[in-house]
Amino acid sequence: MSSVKELDEYFKKLKADFPIFSERPDLVYLDNAATTQKPSAVIEKLRHFYVTANANVHRAVYRLAEESTALYEESRKTVADFIGTAPEEIIFTRGTTESLNLLAYSLGLSGKYKSFIVPLFEHHSNFVPWQQIAHTLGLKFYPVKIHGGELFLEDVEAIVKSCEKPFVFSMTGLTNSLGYRAPFEAVAKLVHSAGGIFVLDAAQLIPHEAFDFAASDIDFLAFSGHKILGPTGIGVLAGKKELLEQIRPFQYGGEMIDKVGEQDTTFAPVPYKFEAGTPNIAGAAGLAEALKYVKNISYEKISKHIENLTKNAIEKLSVIPGLTLYCQKNCHGIISFSHENIHPHDLAELLSRLSGVAVRSGHHCSQQQLKVLGVSSLCRASFYLYNTHNDIDKLVAGIQDALRWFS
Structure with a gap:
């Protein structure tokens, strides 16, 4: 299996197969659990x-x-x-x-x-x-x-x-x-x-x-x-x-x-x-x-790359003061979170406006799940094969910028 860096470089090049990222070069798309982008072949x-x-x-x-x-x-x-x-x-x-x-x-x-x-x-x-x-x-x-x-x-x-x-x-x-x-x-x-x-x-x-x-x-x-x-x-x-x-x-x-x-x-x-x-x-x-x-890519590469992205995101998000991560030890490709000082809808909007980062906010069509967690809304970042570790860095920086702007 390739190293974290090698996989990231591989998928960074593969991102060129997806025209939306050429049309919108500043887009950091992290709403893949809702829908994925389409390669030119499709x-x-x-x-x-x-x-x-x-x-x-x-x-x-x-x-x-x-x-x-x-x-x-x-x-x-x-x-x-x-x-x-x-x-x-x-x-x-x-x-x-x-x-x-x-x-x-x-x-x-x-x-x-x-x-x-x-x-x-x-x-x-x-x-x-x-x-x-x-x-x-x-x-x-x-x-x-x-x-x-x-x-x-x-x-x-x-x-x-x-x-x-x-x-x-x-x-x-x-x-x-x-x-x-x-x-x-x-x-x-x-x-x-x-x-x-x-x-x-x-x-x-x-x-x-x-x-x-x-x-x-x-x-x-x-x-x-x-x-x-x-x-x-x-x-x-x-x-x-x-x-x-x-x-x-x-x-x-x-x-x-x-x-x-x-x-x-x-x-x-x-x-x-x-x-x-x-x-x-x-x-x-x-x-x-x-x-x-x-x-053609192989599930082995895709799963390992997304596992690496998920682990990296958890490590970097978990040190932001006031941010709560709602994920299990065996979560994969999806991280839901909230901040004590800003509503998830506001945070998601600021991420988009200030940093070009697209995440989902709301109950994620799973109201009973959120009821058990004791919340009514969460932000959700979800990853797929064209995402890179640079996207994770932009997500983290975007949250920090949004919190500074909101405060």
């Missing part, structure tokens, strides 16, 4: 599709439509290969949010499950759908308590033993609020030992570490393209084929139909029965290109 893939291959998929036999269909299905195969599964187990969605809503509705309407279980540190996209569908359908909903930012396995074990069964347990692999790497592998084993179904929200996890769906103990996995260098409006739901075949579609319309009768309809095989309407063809192609870009 942008060009989108342009190339619309210039050379724009047609609807699976609907016509003329050459342009066949080329568009081939590109779409090649993109599905690229995604499947990237996470270690079969193409028929890949459903394209608009993002993690739609993937999780699809699951909550479809699993709930299946009539097979009596309860849903979700930890309190979840993003609202992986909390509210299960909560609301449970209420709508008269199912039980069990939130799992957390300790600061952590999840204890004994709390999981107690709930999966006592809940109404069969049940579905859904959780994140890496929290977007604190960057806590949750013990989802151990949780999945507990869930399956109690006869449950396990769903993994991998929106933050997939950009940071390799994942082998077929080799994992996971039943369903969801992630978004825009958090791993891909376009917005494209996401993935991966699911075991036998489970996908058992549940009903989330949306109805064109493309997902087999035969329509006056009183009943049969649906296309998976994954197509879950892809109603015209899909985001360009987005799928752009996502595939983004995954190729990440694979």
Whole structure:
């Protein structure tokens, strides 16, 4: 493995692949947990599709439509290969949010499950759908308590033993609020030992570490393209084929139909029965290109570089008087913080105005997590592969400048 300096130099050169940093040379972009910037290869893939291959998929036999269909299905195969599964187990969605809503509705309407279980540190996209569908359908909903930012396995074990069964347990692999790497592998084993179904929200996890769906103990996995260098409006739901075949579609319309009768309809095989309407063809192609870009660099380099950035940021931020860091020992790529003398919104605005540093402020779509921490808002700096140690220095200097200005 390369040294800290060598990795930093490598990714500093790679930053040239991202046009936004040429257009905005003073930008220090530290909001990668919300969305990542796009390399030229992804942008060009989108342009190339619309210039050379724009047609609807699976609907016509003329050459342009066949080329568009081939590109779409090649993109599905690229995604499947990237996470270690079969193409028929890949459903394209608009993002993690739609993937999780699809699951909550479809699993709930299946009539097979009596309860849903979700930890309190979840993003609202992986909390509210299960909560609301449970209420709508008269199912039980069990939130799992957390300790600061952590999840204890004994709390999981107690709930999966006592809940109404069969049940579905859904959780994140890496929290977007604190960057806590949750013990989802151990949780999945507990869930399956109690006869449950396990769903993994991998929106933050997939950009940071390799994942082998077929080799994992996971039943369903969801992630978004825009958090791993891909376009917005494209996401993935991966699911075991036998489970996908058992549940009903989330949306109805064109493309997902087999035969329509006056009183009943049969649906296309998976994954197509879950892809109603015209899909985001360009987005799928752009996502595939983004995954190729990440694979070409290697997860080993990316993870180590972000680990180095996280460690450096913690060391330098922790010595600023009045600044509190809300991170666990195993946090990765995300640091949330607040200062005793300035509101997070004010601090984030001053960082942008004075130093060109972009961080997120607010509850980070995780109000239950912040409630446990005893705060209503935090600043969050999140790193990805094009960030450098110079960005960390600018963040630290920017906070110090903001505090001087505010005082």
